Amino acid sequence: MLFPLSQLLEGRQAPICAKPTETIQTALDRMIEHDFSQLPVVNEQGNLLGFVSEQSIVRRYYNLTGADYLLSLSVEHCMVPATTHRMEDDLFDALNSLKDRYAITIVDDDDKIAGVLTNYDTTYFFKDITEGQILVQDIELTLRQYIEKILPTDELRQAAIANIHSTGHHMPDFEKMSFGNCIHFITAESQWDKFADFFAPKEMFARLMENVREIRNQLAHFRGKESRIQLEQLADARIWLENRPRPQITVPVQQGDIKVETLDNQPAIIQARRRGKYDALKEWLADVDPSTQDIRLFFADIEKILGKPLPPTSVYRFWWANDNVSRSQSKAWLGAGWKVVDIDFATKEAIFQRLKQPNIQDQVS
Numbered sequence: 001m002l003f004p005l006s007q008l009l010e011g012r013q014a015p016i017c018a019k020p021t022e023t024i025q026t027a028l029d030r031m032i033e034h035d036f037s038q039l040p041v042v043n044e045q046g047n048l049l050g051f052v053s054e055q056s057i058v059r060r061y062y063n064l065t066g067a068d069y070l071l072s073l074s075v076e077h078c079m080v081p082a083t084t085h086r087m088e089d090d091l092f093d094a095l096n097s098l099k100d101r102y103a104i105t106i107v108d109d110d111d112k113i114a115g116v117l118t119n120y121d122t123t124y125f126f127k128d129i130t131e132g133q134i135l136v137q138d139i140e141l142t143l144r145q146y147i148e149k150i151l152p153t154d155e156l157r158q159a160a161i162a163n164i165h166s167t168g169h170h171m172p173d174f175e176k177m178s179f180g181n182c183i184h185f186i187t188a189e190s191q192w193d194k195f196a197d198f199f200a201p202k203e204m205f206a207r208l209m210e211n212v213r214e215i216r217n218q219l220a221h222f223r224g225k226e227s228r229i230q231l232e233q234l235a236d237a238r239i240w241l242e243n244r245p246r247p248q249i250t251v252p253v254q255q256g257d258i259k260v261e262t263l264d265n266q267p268a269i270i271q272a273r274r275r276g277k278y279d280a281l282k283e284w285l286a287d288v289d290p291s292t293q294d295i296r297l298f299f300a301d302i303e304k305i306l307g308k309p310l311p312p313t314s315v316y317r318f319w320w321a322n323d324n325v326s327r328s329q330s331k332a333w334l335g336a337g338w339k340v341v342d343i344d345f346a347t348k349e350a351i352f353q354r355l356k357q358p359n360i361q362d363q364v365s
Contacts, residue, residue, distance in 0.1 A: 006088065019043075019075065020074060039051070048082055048107060049079065086107060091122065103116050134318065135237075136219065137317075139237055142317055144177075147174070147185065166190075179216055183210070183213060209237070282336045286336040295352050297351075298347075322334060334355070
């Protein structure tokens with residue numbers, strides 16, 4: 001069992017309920033006071049009887065053709081059946097129940113109500129348990145991108161790996177490097193001088209990244225969720241990395257000249273073709289002069305092309321990874337023959353580089 005429902009109730013106060021004999025006005029007052037859209041209905045012994053909700057009250061009011069006396073009636077007149085799960089049930093079983101309703105109730109071994117679970121609760125829970133993984137992924141991508149910029153060719157990276165091999169430490173090919181391998185690659189005696197200007201002091205870099213590696217392994221091997229202190233360590237390491245000096249891009253970069261027609265002014269055939277969320281960016285990049293090999297776009301430029309804001313997750317480096325399998329945004333720029341080679345969150349810029357062969361299966365991060 002991955003996530004027992006009892007885990008989602010940890011630290012929560014007892015659920016706020018209504019009694020079947022209370023008036024609907026009283027139940028509504030309680031919903032408004034606590035910003036709820038429904039309340040479980042329990043008897044004097046705490047056993048669950050059903051639910052009363054804004055929706056059930058409105059439905060009853062409609063079916064009574066606007067009865068003025070409805071609010072003075074008892075809750076039992078607007079009560080609907082409740083869907084229940086037990087504390088030991090898994091969250092993924094509960095998600096099936098939440099597909100057709102806003103909330104479900106969780107009961108204990110004595111059939112007493114233990115809590116209410118809503119769609120909001122499950123969304124927040126998954127956000128909470130993935131926050132550490134997102135930060136780890138961002139930090140790992142950052143290290144790999146520094147290596148790629150400082151040693152921009154396969155030949156240079158392989159030569160560096162060979163130097164590390166000569167010291168007796170086995171190192172896999174760059175594409176197969178683990179997070180721990182990346183740390184050792186950067187801190188190896190034969191390589192540190194290339195990275196010192198960006199990550200010195202060495203002891204600080206090694207300690208910060210070792211903290212990340214330990215948390216990463218804990219999460220990867222299902223040894224429990226990160227603690228609040230560990231989450232702070234990850235966030236601190238990410239901020240430190242984002243504030244490091246950045247390697248200079250050795251190729252000239254052309255500032256993007258953003259000229260975008262409104263969708264209404266474009267031919268019908270283009271409007272019909274533009275169904276994907278990032279098709280506008282794909283079309284814009286595909287129209288860039290073929291002689292241009294590199295282009296710098298501010299995030300605001302990209303938003304202008306798309307005609308909408310970038311999503312909140314674009315503040316993470318993983319959002320910009322060149323993944324042509326699962327991410328619609330990167331499939332758009334890869335499909336247009338470009339890849340992202342650098343992201344600067346301080347200046348809010350992305351640097352795109354034309355692929356040597358458009359539409360290749362490029363998955364470089």
